[in-house]
Amino acid sequence: DGGITQSPKYLFRKEGQNVTLSCEQNLNHDAMYWYRQDPGQGLRLIYYSQIVNDFQKGDIAEGYSVSREKKESFPLTVTSAQKNPTAFYLCASSIRTGREEPLHFGNGTRLTVT
Amino acid sequence: AQTVTQSQPEMSVQEAETVTLSCTYDTSESDYYLFWYKQPPSRQMILVIRQEAYKQQNATENRFSVNFQKAAKSFSLKISDSQLGDAAMYFCAYRANFGNEKLTFGTGTRLTIIP
Numbered sequence: 001d002g003g004i005t006q007s008p009k010y011l012f013r014k015e016g017q018n019v020t021l022s023c024e025q026n027l028n029h030d031a032m033y034w035y036r037q038d039p040g041q042g043l044r045l046i047y048y049s050q051i052v053n054d055f056q057k058g059d060i061a062e063g064y065s066v067s068r069e070k071k072e073s074f075p076l077t078v079t080s081a082q083k084n085p086t087a088f089y090l091c092a093s094s095i096r097t098g099r100e101e102p103l104h105f106g107n108g109t110r111l112t113v114t
Numbered sequence: 115a116q117t118v119t120q121s122q123p124e125m126s127v128q129e130a131e132t133v134t135l136s137c138t139y140d141t142s143e144s145d146y147y148l149f150w151y152k153q154p155p156s157r158q159m160i161l162v163i164r165q166e167a168y169k170q171q172n173a174t175e176n177r178f179s180v181n182f183q184k185a186a187k188s189f190s191l192k193i194s195d196s197q198l199g200d201a202a203m204y205f206c207a208y209r210a211n212f213g214n215e216k217l218t219f220g221t222g223t224r225l226t227i228i229p
Contacts, residue, residue, distance in 0.1 A: 031215070040123070042205060042221040050215070058216065090159065099211045100147050100166060105159035 002027045006091050006106035013085075013113050021076045021109045023091035030096035032074035033103065036060060037088040046089075049074055050096050078111065085113045116141045118208050120220035127196045128228050134181075135191045135223045137206030143167075145211040148182070148189045153203040153222075162204070165189065167211075193225075201227045 004025045013019045025032065031050050035043040045058030049068040063082025068074055074093075078085045088110050092103040117140045127133035139148070150162040165173045165182050172180050177197075181190045193200055206220040 033217075035219075040221060042120075043219040045216050045218075048216060088157065092159075096215075099209055099215060100164065102149060102161040102164060103159075103217055108157050 004091055004093055004104055004106035006089075006109050009107065009109060011109055011111045013111070015113055016080045017113075018077055018079050019085075019111065019113075021078070021089055021091075021111065023074045023076065023106060025072050025074075025091075025093045025104075025106075027093055027104060028071070029093035029104070030071070031094045032068070033092045033094075034058075034064075034066065034074070034076045035090045035092065037090060037108075043090065046076065078113075085111060087111060116143075116208050116210065116218050118206050118218050118220035120204075120206055120223050122223045123221070124224045124226070126226040126228055127193075129196055129198060131196055132192060132194045133196055133225065135193075135204050135206075135225065137189045137191070137220055139187050139189065139206070139208045141187070141208065141210070143210045143212070147209045147211065148180075149207040149209070149217070150178070150180070150189075150191045151205045151207060151219075152200075153205065154199075154201070159205075163191065196227050198227050198229065201225060 007022045033048040034046040047066040049055035065077045090108045091106045095101045146167045148165045152160045163175045177194045203222045205222045209217045
């Protein structure tokens with residue numbers, strides 16, 4: 001079955017450490033996205049990529065970095081520069097050419113930084 | 115910049131009754147798409163329904179329907195015959211048909227179903 005896999009489901013890190021969240025899709029989608037979800041704030045876009053080797057900043061990119069070396073993979077690194085990294089992170093993908101096409105989401109990663 | 119507003123942080127409805135969740139948005143575009151997503155306790159985001167701005171007919175998916183008022187920039191979701199499995203966070207989202215293709219979400223409405 002096609003889908004998006006995020007791993008791990010729960011991640012714990014010490015303050016000051018970088019951490020990378022994994023996102024893999026086998027839907028053959030061109031576009032991939034990273035969203036952050038905090039209570040009462042909905043989903044906010046961190047980064048998105050429409051094609052391999054290209055990506056754009058979203059609304060809250062500071063303290064995050066991404067890469068898109070393969071079509072199926074879009075890892076997100078939360079750096080020590082991110083001031084409040086504890087959150088729920090959702091990865092998504094969509095067919096690039098179809099704006100009406102919905103985003104398909106992974107199951108998310110809950111990151112806790114202490 | 116486009117914004118999406120959900121003014122009801124929480125709603126509740128009796129099982130088998132009907133409930134309407136509100137959503138308004140702000141855009142200068144004329145061609146765009148609107149979506150409602152459901153996020154149950156599992157936190158998996160699930161598409162409920164979508165609407166194209168150029169289609170005047172309101173979208174319907176089984177017990178879910180929308181009331182799309184383009185001039186008022188309003189996109190409400192009606193859930194009929196509410197079931198316990200409908201309990202979730204519901205997010206309204208906007209996506210322009212040209213230019214920046216990102217999906218912009220509202221802050222969500224938590225729906226509780228009362229047995």
